[in-house]
Amino acid sequence: EIVLTQSPATLSLSPGERATLSCRASQSLRSYLAWYQQKPGQAPRLLIYDASNRAPGIPARFSGSGSGTDFTLTISSLEPEDFAVYYCQQRINWPCTFGQGTRLEIK
């Protein structure tokens, strides 16, 4: 099973700042990595698929990069609604696995 390690566990920032979240895989994923946002009491929301493709309706301030084992989700300028938990997820091997999450909180 592929293990995804996200860092940091918690990120404290202010609205308007830039957020950089990392995801490292235990083996190469090529570009088969996605990012999700989850708010309390809600289902996950797909933000980025295949490392760098924004899902329909996702604002341009969200961007993804990376390949192989190292990936990054960047939020260029934080809006109040962006404070949530973010998960990365791989789909190159079954079972598809998720990282443990990064909590983005308001500083």
Added chain:
Amino acid sequence: EVQLVESGGGLVQPGGSLRLSCLASGFTVSNNYISWVRQAPGKGLEWVSVIYSGGSIKYGDSVKGRFTISRDNSKNTLYLQMNSLRVEDTAVYYCASGGDSPRYWGQGTLVTVSS
């Protein structure tokens, strides 16, 4: 508009059974692959099972032999039959569609396994 609505969750004793349903609208379940993903309280996400459009099925190791995924094309509904339930199966269960990185998710249904 794609919608997924789960139902069937509840409180069950260890060793018991439960069947979850996921009613789909806006697309046909027979032409898509749909997954069950769960989230234990306060924890991360875990893939449980997937059924592909061609009918092939996969399960996570933690549920293999105990859970069965199926679909009823006439009702456009996905099911998850859960047997021999354990305390550690307590979670919100989501159905999700749109591939291996699903775009569409239901609201989830809570399964609590406790004596």
